[in-house]
Each structure stands twice: as structure tokens, then as C-alpha cells.
Amino acid sequence: MNPTSRSLHSLQTVLFGGAVVVSASGIGLCWQHPAEAALEDSPKVIVDEAWQLVNRHYVDETFNKTDWKETRRELLSRNYTSTKQAYTALREALQPLNDPYTRFMAPSEYESLTSQTSGELSGVGIRMEINKKTKVLTVVEPLPGSPATKAGLTAGDRIIEIDGKPTAKLDIKESSKLIRGQSGTQVKFLIQRKGTKKFEVAIERAVIELSAxxxxxxxxxxxxxxxxxxxxxxxxxxxxxxxxxxxxxxxxxxxxxxxxxxxxxxxxxxxxxxxxxxxxxxxxxxxxxxxxxxxxxxxxxxxxxxxxxxxxxxxxxxxxxxxxxxxxxxxxxxxxxxxxxxxxxxxQSVHQLSDGSGLAVTVAHxxxxxxxxxxxxxxxxxxxxxxxxxxxxxxxxxxxxxxxxxxxxxxxxxxxxxxxxxxxxxxxxxxxxxxxxxxxxxxxx
CATH class of the missing domain: 3.90.226.10 (2-enoyl-CoA Hydratase; Chain A, domain 1)
Known part of the structure; x- marks a missing residue:
């Protein structure tokens, strides 16, 4: 690996186009104003972490001709009664950059993004669809070596319930959310297989590598x-x-x-x-x-x-x-x-903030x-x-x-x-x- 490649890897740089890589922010907060004295116990910690990252790494040192230091002063002068208010303020502060790729992500958004980027998920390892003819959630294929395969699920199995919840009125996204969960935990299925009575099967979730x-x-x-x-x-x-x-x-x-x-x-x-x-x-x-x-x-x-x-x-x-x-x-x-x-x-470089939220920052052209x-x-x-x-x-x-x-x-x-x-x-x-x-x-x- 040449020096240039090493430096790119160490920066954890990514192209933000639907998938990213995670890097801890690892920054020290700088206290420069009396209003910052109570930061440790307030949502202002997250606000300032995000501001510091943009200040340090953003590709345009003029910040699209905005006064970025004044932006920090305004952000820290506010009283936030909830993290939701702080998140809203951060998103508003980033708008003058006029850069859709530099953005703040709430913890759930950040988790979703990094999960996509990892090319892995915690589930049972099945491909499924809502069958066009039967309109029933159906197993298309259990992935080789997956928990679903080991549990005996086969192509064509109809998934009637997931953890006791009927799938008749669920779409693929809702069904997937029920199936996915922490590795090592169980999810129960009620299965209808051609030629057999309905039966239950409990499958332990595991980390599954997704094929791109x-x-x-x-x-x-x-x-x-x-x-x-x-x-x-x-x-x-x-x-x-x-x-x-x-x-x-x-x-x-x-x-x-x-x-x-x-x-x-x-x-x-x-x-x-x-x-x-x-x-x-x-x-x-x-x-x-x-x-x-x-x-x-x-x-x-x-x-x-x-x-x-x-x-x-x-x-x-x-x-x-x-x-x-x-x-x-x-x-x-x-x-x-x-x-x-x-x-x-x-x-873009993507960073995890201390409360599990995240920030993507444009760092280069x-x-x-x-x-x-x-x-x-x-x-x-x-x-x-x-x-x-x-x-x-x-x-x-x-x-x-x-x-x-x-x-x-x-x-x-x-x-x-x-x-x-x-x-x-x-x-x-x-x-x-x-x-x-x-x-x-x-x-x-």
C-alpha cells in the first residue's frame, strides 16, 4: 500500500452516496466563552462537537462566506431543553454552507447509515418477497450457511407471523424490521409450508454478510x-x-x-x-x-x-x-x-458524536x-x-x-x-x- 493510500485509509474518508464508514470524532472541546461553563450536562456538548468537526475539516475554509465563529457563539448562547432542540439547531446551522452532503444525523439515522455501509446486518439470513399471486410474505431463498438454513426454512415457505404479529398487513420494510435484531436473540416465525400444517420455528439471529x-x-x-x-x-x-x-x-x-x-x-x-x-x-x-x-x-x-x-x-x-x-x-x-x-x-468524512448521533463533513474535492x-x-x-x-x-x-x-x-x-x-x-x-x-x-x- 503506498503512502497516499495509507493516508486516505487513516482519515476514514468516504464518498457519501448512500453508504459511509464510521470514525470516532476524537476531538477535544474548546471552552472560549463564559456561556460554555455548563456545557458538560447539556445538549450543547453535541452542538459543539459538531461545530468543531466542521470548523476543523470542512473543505471550504470560508464556510460558504459565513461567519462560522459567530455561528458557534449563537449555538452556545441558546438554552436547549432537549436533544431534539439541539439537533434542530445544528441542522439549521449547517444550511448556510449550502452543501447537502455535510449533514447531521440523529442516532437512529446514523445507525441506519453505518449498518448499510458495513455490508452486514443482524438477522436470520433470508431473502423474501410478498408473492404477487398469493399476496403472502414468502421466503425466496435462505442464504447458504445462515441461521434460517440451519433451522430448515426453504424457498416457498409462507411467513404467517413474526413474533406473534400477523404479516398479512405488513410490507417488506415492516416485516424486515421485526426480523432484524441483536445478534444472539431469537425471533419466532409461524410458517405455512405446502403439504403441511402451520408450524412454529424459533431462530437465533446472527450477523449476516450481505452480498453487494x-x-x-x-x-x-x-x-x-x-x-x-x-x-x-x-x-x-x-x-x-x-x-x-x-x-x-x-x-x-x-x-x-x-x-x-x-x-x-x-x-x-x-x-x-x-x-x-x-x-x-x-x-x-x-x-x-x-x-x-x-x-x-x-x-x-x-x-x-x-x-x-x-x-x-x-x-x-x-x-x-x-x-x-x-x-x-x-x-x-x-x-x-x-x-x-x-x-x-x-x-465526506463521517464521525460518530458522543451521544450516538453522527455528522458527515465534506473534506475534499x-x-x-x-x-x-x-x-x-x-x-x-x-x-x-x-x-x-x-x-x-x-x-x-x-x-x-x-x-x-x-x-x-x-x-x-x-x-x-x-x-x-x-x-x-x-x-x-x-x-x-x-x-x-x-x-x-x-x-x-
């Missing part, structure tokens, strides 16, 4: 295409991508499609690590902090494969997705196909290897493929259509890859595209 990656070989013409879809850059994303590349390579993939469509981003380090898996050399990303200090992160290991690569993106590919896409595009490692990406070129600032602009694909409204609706409402002949982005990717594969094999020009199907993404618990 879908991958498989698809036969397109005479070629074997390694299709990899990455949903978010969670803590386990890079190891899951590595495993997918290695497995598909062992299955003799002739080329790869990396699908980042709809991926809102996540951990900065995950995007760097994944870019490194495709690159032998070259710059991955450049960040600039408030002092104007540049940090260049370069590829540091041998790539896992040299096979041709196409990357699929759309307007919802953001943050870490754009870092990875920019690195592969600027280094000539992949052809980018789809529509212009979201356009978020800011880096990033640029692609060629120095392009994509903020509010996005990355323009090498090959732009515009979808009709009908096609957008089809793909968004029918996940099984992704990466099939009904998916124009994927179809173009195959055309592009086949050219690269033929060139690599020294074969004559010929294009054939076969139909492929992507498994539906189900809720995991």
Missing part, C-alpha cells in the same frame, strides 16, 4: 461473458468483487461487463481497491483538501485480469461509482457505456486521473445509449430484463466487447448476441 455483487457467466455468441453487477460500495464490496473476478476467470470468461447502473456510491477505499483490481498501473483518483493539498492514489498491484472490460452507467451512478468509472475510462482500461453519470465529486472535475457534470460514456421511457420502465420494473437482449446498454456492451475479444484472439469480425437473464434482487434479512 451479482455475477455469472453468460454465453453471448461464441464468447463467455463475465457479468458483474455491483449495487453499492459497502465494506465487503471489494472482497466480493475480487472473488467474482477470480471465479469468472476460472470459468474462462473472454470478457467482462461491470454493471454500475443505479449504484449510488459508498466507501472511497472500496472504489480504489476495486479499480486496482482492473489496473496494472496509473492514477486512480486525485483529491484536494481545504489547504489545497493534492493526494494522488495510484494503482499498486497487478490487475486480476487483462480481458476486455465494459462498464455500464446511468444517471444514478454516483460518487464511488464515478471514481471507479473515471479511473477505468481515463486509463483506457474499459469502454464506458450508457448515459451520463450523476456528477458528485466531493469526499476529487478529480479523475486526467484532471476532470465531474461535479454537477458527471462522466460522459464513451458510447452513449439513450433509453426510451418505455425501456426505462421495463428495466426498472422487471429486474430480470437487465443484462438481456431487452437491455440496450448491455446489448451495446456485448457488441463492444466482442470487438475487443476478437482483436485479442486475432479473430475476424462477427457479432452475435444471445439472451441472458439476471436473477431478481430480493430483500435480505
Amino acid at each position: 455483487v451479482t455475477s455469472r457467466i453468460q454465453r453471448e455468441g461464441g464468447n463467455r461473458i463475465g457479468y458483474i453487477r455491483l449495487n453499492e460500495f459497502s465494506a465487503h464490496a471489494s472482497e466480493q468483487i475480487k472473488a467474482a473476478i477470480e471465479r469468472l476467470t476460472a470459468e474462462k470468461a473472454d470478457g467482462f461487463v461491470l454493471d454500475l447502473r443505479g449504484n449510488p456510491g459508498g466507501l472511497l477505499n472500496a472504489s480504489i481497491d476495486i479499480a486496482d483490481m482492473w489496473l496494472d498501473r496509473g492514477l486512480i483518483v486525485r483529491t484536494v483538501n481545504r489547504q489545497g493539498t493534492n493526494e494522488n492514489v495510484k494503482a499498486r498491484t497487478k490487475s486480476l485480469t487483462q480481458k476486455p472490460l465494459a462498464v455500464l452507467v446511468d444517471g444514478n451512478s454516483a460518487s464511488s461509482s464515478e471514481i471507479l468509472t473515471g479511473a477505468l475510462q481515463d486509463n483506457g482500461r474499459a469502454k464506458v457505456i450508457g448515459s451520463t453519470t450523476f456528477g458528485k465529486a466531493l469526499v 476529487y478529480y479523475t486521473p486526467k484532471g476532470t472535475d465531474i461535479n454537477h457534470k458527471g462522466i460522459t460514456p464513451d458510447i452513449q445509449v439513450k433509453l426510451s421511457e418505455g425501456q426505462k420502465i421495463l428495466l426498472s420494473t422487471n429486474p430480470k430484463m437487465l443484462a438481456t437482449f431487452s437491455d440496450p446498454h448491455y446489448t451495446q456492451a456485448i457488441r463492444t466487447l466482442q470487438q475487443g475479444i476478437r482483436a485479442q484472439k486475432g479473430q475476424p469480425d462477427s457479432t452475435v448476441i444471445n439472451k441472458a437473464v439476471v436473477p431478481k434482487a430480493f430483500h435480505q434479512n
Whole structure:
């Protein structure tokens, strides 16, 4: 790991696009005003912790031309009768920064965010859906090795009750909330299985690693295409991508499609690590902090494969997705196909405050290897493929259509890859595209 990479890891920097990494604030509070004498027993402690973090790390040293010290004076001069009042005051104080990515999170919001980023949850390990025909909450699949599998749950089992609460009027989110809980505790299900009477089963919750990656070989013409879809850059994303590349390579993939469509981003380090898996050399990303200090992160290991690569993106590919896409595009490692990406070129650091709440602070601006600032602009694909409204609706409402002949982005990717594969094999020009199907993404618990 090079010095630049080490410094980025130690800062716990992330791209805020739906997933983050946690770092304790670790700051000392500075008492500079008589009104601060009673801080220790008031919500002002949280207010000042948050103010100090913004004051120390925010990327714009002018704080969007606001008097940040006066903001602190005003915050600490107020009498807060509850933490809720303090939270409201903090959110209001951050608004003049005009930065939606620098934000305060109540403890429940912070817990939800960090749980998403961890790529783990405490539950029983099932994918479930509300069956379209029966309208009953149904097990789609128990995850391999999970508590649900060990307890004997199988695909098709109908979940009638969770801890005595009927599921008939619950949606997926409400059902999931009942199933999840502290590792080591139990949750009871009333199950209806075809051919049997209803029965109860108690399952002990455990920490379950969530998959952010879908991958498989698809036969397109005479070629074997390694299709990899990455949903978010969670803590386990890079190891899951590595495993997918290695497995598909062992299955003799002739080329790869990396699908980042709809991926809102996540951990900065995950995007760097994944870019490194495709690159032998070259710059991955450049960040600039408030002092104007540049940090260049370069590829540091041998790539896992040299096979041709196409990357699929759309307007919802953001943050870490754009870092990875920019690195592969600027280094000539992949052809980018789809529509212009979201356009978020800011880096956040996320901190836990002493009462369990959290604060995300924009700490740097990033640029692609060629120095392009994509903020509010996005990355323009090498090959732009515009979808009709009908096609957008089809793909968004029918996940099984992704990466099939009904998916124009994927179809173009195959055309592009086949050219690269033929060139690599020294074969004559010929294009054939076969139909492929992507498994539906189900809720995991």
C-alpha cells in the first residue's frame, strides 16, 4: 500500500452516496466563552462537537462566506431543553454552507447509515418477497450457511407471523424490521409450508454478510461473458468483487461487463481497491483538501485480469461509482457505456458524536486521473445509449430484463466487447448476441 493510500485509509474518508464508514470524532472541546461553563450536562456538548468537526475539516475554509465563529457563539448562547432542540439547531446551522452532503444525523439515522455501509446486518439470513399471486410474505431463498438454513426454512415457505404479529398487513420494510435484531436473540416465525400444517420455528439471529455483487457467466455468441453487477460500495464490496473476478476467470470468461447502473456510491477505499483490481498501473483518483493539498492514489498491484472490460452507467451512478468509472475510462482500461453519470465529486468524512448521533463533513474535492472535475457534470460514456421511457420502465420494473437482449446498454456492451475479444484472439469480425437473464434482487434479512 503506498503512502497516499495509507493516508486516505487513516482519515476514514468516504464518498457519501448512500453508504459511509464510521470514525470516532476524537476531538477535544474548546471552552472560549463564559456561556460554555455548563456545557458538560447539556445538549450543547453535541452542538459543539459538531461545530468543531466542521470548523476543523470542512473543505471550504470560508464556510460558504459565513461567519462560522459567530455561528458557534449563537449555538452556545441558546438554552436547549432537549436533544431534539439541539439537533434542530445544528441542522439549521449547517444550511448556510449550502452543501447537502455535510449533514447531521440523529442516532437512529446514523445507525441506519453505518449498518448499510458495513455490508452486514443482524438477522436470520433470508431473502423474501410478498408473492404477487398469493399476496403472502414468502421466503425466496435462505442464504447458504445462515441461521434460517440451519433451522430448515426453504424457498416457498409462507411467513404467517413474526413474533406473534400477523404479516398479512405488513410490507417488506415492516416485516424486515421485526426480523432484524441483536445478534444472539431469537425471533419466532409461524410458517405455512405446502403439504403441511402451520408450524412454529424459533431462530437465533446472527450477523449476516450481505452480498453487494451479482455475477455469472453468460454465453453471448461464441464468447463467455463475465457479468458483474455491483449495487453499492459497502465494506465487503471489494472482497466480493475480487472473488467474482477470480471465479469468472476460472470459468474462462473472454470478457467482462461491470454493471454500475443505479449504484449510488459508498466507501472511497472500496472504489480504489476495486479499480486496482482492473489496473496494472496509473492514477486512480486525485483529491484536494481545504489547504489545497493534492493526494494522488495510484494503482499498486497487478490487475486480476487483462480481458476486455465494459462498464455500464446511468444517471444514478454516483460518487464511488464515478471514481471507479473515471479511473477505468481515463486509463483506457474499459469502454464506458450508457448515459451520463450523476456528477458528485466531493469526499465526506463521517464521525460518530458522543451521544450516538453522527455528522458527515465534506473534506475534499476529487478529480479523475486526467484532471476532470465531474461535479454537477458527471462522466460522459464513451458510447452513449439513450433509453426510451418505455425501456426505462421495463428495466426498472422487471429486474430480470437487465443484462438481456431487452437491455440496450448491455446489448451495446456485448457488441463492444466482442470487438475487443476478437482483436485479442486475432479473430475476424462477427457479432452475435444471445439472451441472458439476471436473477431478481430480493430483500435480505
